[in-house]
Amino acid sequence: MTSPAPLVDIGANLTHESFAKDVDAVLGRAHAARVATLILTGTDMAHSEQAAALAHRHDGLYATAGLHPHMASHWNSTLESAMRALHTDAKVVAVGECGLDFNRNFSTPAEQERALEAQLGLAAESGLPLFLHERDAGPRMREILCHWRDDIGDAVIHCFTADRxxxxxxxxxxxxxxxxxxxxxxxxxHHLREIVGDIPAERLMVETDCPYLLPRNLPAKLKGRRHEPALLPWIVREIAHWRGESETTLAAATTTTARRFFQLDEEQ
Known part of the structure; x- marks a missing residue:
């Protein structure tokens, strides 16, 4: 499927090992589907550096740099200094993926909060927006964000799956x-379908989170494949349906929002 308007995939894990052998072909299919811009997710120092390096090799690619809450126990002053330096890279457009995950607790809640607060500080320092992960931690995340709200700029809860x-x-x-x-x-x-209409157009963005979360509305010939950015138009189609608007309207609005959020040049 080809999108009726250019799209921005705000969360693509193209440094995942499943893309190691065919990333150029993946990008070719994305462009053919009019997924024109990709934000590559950095989840730790190594993947953040890899995402930035990949973004430098291709037009239309950008990166985030941060430490995922699963690995929050690894946060230390050395990592903080390295992240601070990476946030000055012109291709790094957000701090993250960082946040809270009280569903799996691979790092303790205290470790997660410590790493999150440190990265909120880096966002305030750099002026970059935040790319946030939250699962089963909504009340605590909102408390922390409320405390920091006057110091940080824009923030997005990526892969939102929670309630109204x-x-x-x-x-x-x-x-x-x-x-x-x-x-x-x-x-x-189902619960998301009932509340997506509550999200103002200027607050909504779309993402694949590939290679994870392969959409289940794909035609039979595409099912079972690895998820990749070229499949983003299928997600846009589903969201547009439940919002009661056209795919063209949703595609254009989410792209405008993403370009403003990540401060991307119009010509890119």
């Missing part, structure tokens, strides 16, 4: 929302 109350709590803090193929999953996406 959590959504409106983020919107009240002027936080952006990233939606993925979770909405396309008839097994678990």
């Amino acid at each position: 109350e959590t959504l409106h709590g983020y919107l009240d803090l002027d936080v952006h929302i990233g939606l993925t193929g979770w909405l396309c999953d008839e097994r678990r996406g």
Whole structure:
């Protein structure tokens, strides 16, 4: 499927090992589908550096740099200094992926909060927006963001999957929302379908989170494949349906929002 308007995939894990052998072909398919701009997710120092390096090799690619809450126990002053330096790279357009994940607790909640607060400080220092992960930690995340709100700029909760109350709590803090193929999953996406219309167009962005979360609304010939940026138009189609608007309108609005959020040059 080709998007009716250029799209920005705000969360693509192209440094994942599954893309190691064919990233050029993946990017070719993305461009053919009119997924014109990709934000590559950095989840630790190594992947953040890899994402930035890949972004330097290709037009239309940018990167985030941060430490995922699963690995928050690794945060230390050396890592903080390295992240601070990477945030000065012209291709790094956000601090993250950072946040809280109280669902799996691979790092303790205390370690997660410590790493998150440190990265909020880096965002305040650099002026970069925040690319945030939150799972089963909505109340605590909102408390922390409320405390920091006057010091940080824009922030997005990527791959939002929570309930209406959590959504409106983020919107009240002027936080952006990233939606993925979770909405396309008839097994678990029902509650999202009922609330996507609550998200203002200027707060909504779209992402694949590839290679994870392969959409379940794909035609049979595409099912079972690895998720990749070229499949983003299928996610846009599903979101547009549940918002009661055209795919063209949604594609154009999310791209405008993403370009403003990540401070991307219009000509890119």
